[in-house]
């Protein structure tokens with residue numbers, strides 16, 4: 001069966017339409033009544049902690065403030081993984097007998113079970129388009145393989161098959177490959193493979209354990225932990241795929257499990273340098289290492305997400321753009337997916353939704369696809385364009401809303 005040629009999703013970042021009517025009345029705004037909500041994005045780190053007597057998924061801001069507990073039960077809940085849009089967290093839990101993959105909203109609501117297996121399913125990681133989840137399936141403590149399923153739990157497929165431990169998948173930013181750990185060569189090494197499990201390539205070759213790899217957003221760097229036993233030490237390393245250079249970002253620190261920040265400028269990780277594991281952040285060059293958690297229990301397995309949070313429309317309205325905008329796609333050039341942001345301004349004279357279209361054309365003017373085609377309230381929007389069958393080249397995207405139209409170029413580079 002041929003796969004769907006493109007994937008498109010629409011996220012409403014900010015919508016003010018419901019609140020515009022209230023803004024004519026300052027008395028109402030300052031009266032403390034319940035106002036419609038606006039939204040902004042904030043960097044969050046999910047992790048798990050056993051501070052409540054068993055493992056629970058917790059959330060903090062990336063500066064360590066605003067601790068939240070997201071799960072609350074007597075079973076273990078662990079290994080959180082933010083969805084690319086920050087709306088969901090996948091995690092594993094043994095609440096139903098053995099470990100299964102679950103997802104929940106990133107505020108902890110609507111927890112749903114995705115896998116039903118007699119084995120232990122763990123280490124969930126989302127594909128960059130949010131459509132699939134890779135995970136490790138353990139037949140016993142030291143034997144596991146990588147599996148991939150749809151994000152609703154359907155179509156579970158095994159993509160590695162050997163009798164050792166294959167674990168901790170990390171999807172590449174372009175969605176085509178998966179990074180993982182395996183000890184099939186005798187000790188843990190980092191491997192890269194196609195997302196269907198083919199073409200497995202070894203990236204490390206040492207007598208130490210190289211574990212928990214994660215690719216940078218550009219796909220050219222890997223952060224991971226190098227662990228040595230007897231005596232135990234662990235450091236976060238950065239491997240440059242361009243020239244194979246490898247540097248330790250931490251020293252004498254018992255650190256592991258590094259993850260990139262949403263902007264790629266920082267790294268969160270766990271370290272037991274203070275006596276028990278805590279979540280830390282540092283700059284991507286290893287400088288400015290700062291502790292975010294401070295509790296005598298285990299705190300680890302960070303996942304960095306950018307999530308939508310609410311602020312009052314009174315705070316948000318002044319910031320809201322007044323003009324029609326079409327932003328440059330990001331990344332650009334891209335392969336195969338990119339994000340396009342646009343703004344439908346608040347219309348002072350009318351609260352009507354605006355009929356909006358966005359279409360993609362090749363340079364000859366042939367229409368490739370329609371990304372948006374509906375009435376939309378004023379707001380800030382993002383659409384994803386992912387069209388794997390197109391040849392490299394320049395493409396145009398055109399936004400039209402009422403009598404306004406804007407057009408920009410983007411470059412697909414394969």
Ligand SMILES: [Ca+2]
Pocket residue numbers: 054055056071072073074075076077
């Ligand atoms: Ca629990």
Ligand SMILES: [Ca+2]
Pocket residue numbers: 098099100115116117118119120121
């Ligand atoms: Ca299971």
Ligand SMILES: [Ca+2]
Pocket residue numbers: 187188189204205206207208209210
């Ligand atoms: Ca090794």
Ligand SMILES: [Ca+2]
Pocket residue numbers: 276277278293294295296297298299
């Ligand atoms: Ca701790």
